[in-house]
Amino acid sequence: MNTQILALENMLFTITMLLYFGSMVLYFVFIAVKRDGISRVAVTLQVIGWCLHTVALICRGIGAGRLPMTNQYEFATSFAWGICLVSLFFVLKFHFSVLGAFASPVMFLIIGYAAMQSKDVHELMPALRSNWLGFHVSTAIIAYGAFGVSFVLSLIFLLRDKVQAGGFLDQRIPDREKLDGISYRSVALGLLFLTFTIVTGAIWAERAWGRYWSWDPKETWSLVTWIIYAIYLHLRIRRGYEGKAAAIFAVIGFLCVLFTYVGVNTFLPGIHSYA
């Protein structure tokens, strides 16, 4: 354990949090004062924050001498990193700054949750000392990040009609069809990676515990999340249910993600209690 590097990580984590906060405030100001220049600064702050966040995670990994993905703090900070990455991807690809205004509070809440967790570095128990850990948790981070962004997009979709026609926001938020398309892409990314997470977790569990599926609460809720997004995909292609109904399921899906991550650990302890 390298305490100097861990101290650096702690400092970088704090700066990252401040940058995410600054970026969130600027996104709100952008919507309030209706000036595009402010959104560009907000995106820049978010990009810098994400870069520092990446360095912080690398420092954590070096300092702990292992992948920084094994306790509540490490997973929460990685989760915020994943949401930031996926939201930046969609903001830049589709020139959709308003997405940042909705995604940044979610990101800030999750990194805030991370800040409240213990940052102590503990050695890994034997079951966690596996190469599968990296595959299993890193795919979960991308999946959760993508679902976080689809949640935000679905909220924007559901609120789209409340936006004044021809107004500042109306011109900066894609139409419902495009919003639905971007949200679908985000869910697609999330579902593919969640499937990776479940499959790699099953392979690992088979090696570590002798059972690839034990109906442990974490496993069960990952399956519930998978099913909710499968329903979303089916609703999307069903006439009469596409759009609003599908968006509602994307919102429910992310609530399931949050429950799988925080709720299961709090209310339903099982063999995944450390995660």
Added chain:
Amino acid sequence: MQFAILLLAVLAIACSAGSFITQGQTYDWYAKQYSERAAALILALHLDDAFHSWWFVLINVFLCINLLLCNVLRFPRLKKRMETEMDAEKWLQSTSGETAQKINRPEEVFLRLRMPKPKQIRTADGREILFSFKNRIGLWGAWICHFGILLLILGFGLGQMTRKQYTVYGVPGQTKPIGDTGLVLTIDDFQVDLREDDTVRQYTADITVRDMTEKTDGEIHSEQAQISVNNPAFLFGMKFYQNSTGWAAQVSVTEAGEPLQEETLCVGEYLAVQDKPELVILLNAFYPDYLLDPVGGPMTVSGQLNNPAYLYTVYYQNQILGMNALMESEELTIDDYVVKFSRPQSYTLIQIKKDSFTWLAFVGGMVIMIGLFLAFYLLPVRVCAVREADDTWTVRGICKKGGTIFREQFARAVKGEEENGGER
């Protein structure tokens, strides 16, 4: 599809109910935890073993039938689509998709949309056509994903029905039978690798398994392996896992100064005194570095054997005679009997499993991933260009799942062509 959505929703509700209600408990436990009425309801609905209940199996059977029917019905349609969508002339007759007219260099539109090199064909009425189709395999994405789910459920279900599982625990030197298999397992060695801070790095056991039912040239066939957490071994067609560990100790009983009995007891095990079986000693717990905390009770300060203590209970005719902690050098006297605990050591718990269908479930998982990738990232795109009478081209592109995003992509590809000198 409506039925499939309903089944998925019911499955999600069933899974969440199974996760909220603690599984495998008794009526009394549920009655104490919730209420008597709730306990009766839980047992009546088999919610105490939700994931193995008849209704949970039934939901999965319905889901499998639904997936199977869906795939059977879609197979000929998809096969036909694969063939007809390559028929440029047929496709020209349809009006769907994005259209751009008066294009001078259609090849550039194909390039910008990253289409494969277009085929040049002539229609029956002599019109020249450039035609390209990419990601045809993507049409099969959902079908493959459904097939993967079927394989996974099948592999899991068959595994549940046929799997055999045994546990053997003991200390080095002990040999124990593995259930009804005719095999015996000897624990040759067991090591607990500790870090400096007393946390466990790894548990490692050396084991030998012998087949007592078959002899080759008069020799008992045996296989050896070293197992540790995350590194199981495959012996005699079964998987051996280093699953768990705990403390064990040597218990010696003397009667009037004469040795009567000596056995290894794991924590939680009982010893019945040989010539007085109604006198039973239970090893409740072991503390390697014992401390009697006035508030928290007996506890261990570290994992090191600095101050070993044994917590025991003595029963006589099923009644508790007494319970106390005994230090390493202390003796317990009951009438003529003297009981002494010594040589504390870690025991290993080895899990042995045979599941012939695990591979099928994993193949199912892989197939699902391939299916999802094809469905999400290999969206079928067709682009066709027709030479008009004035020598310009009309280009049409279609990507059914692409929606607005493909429309914009197509428009950008056409615009790029315009910027390079074309007209629209």
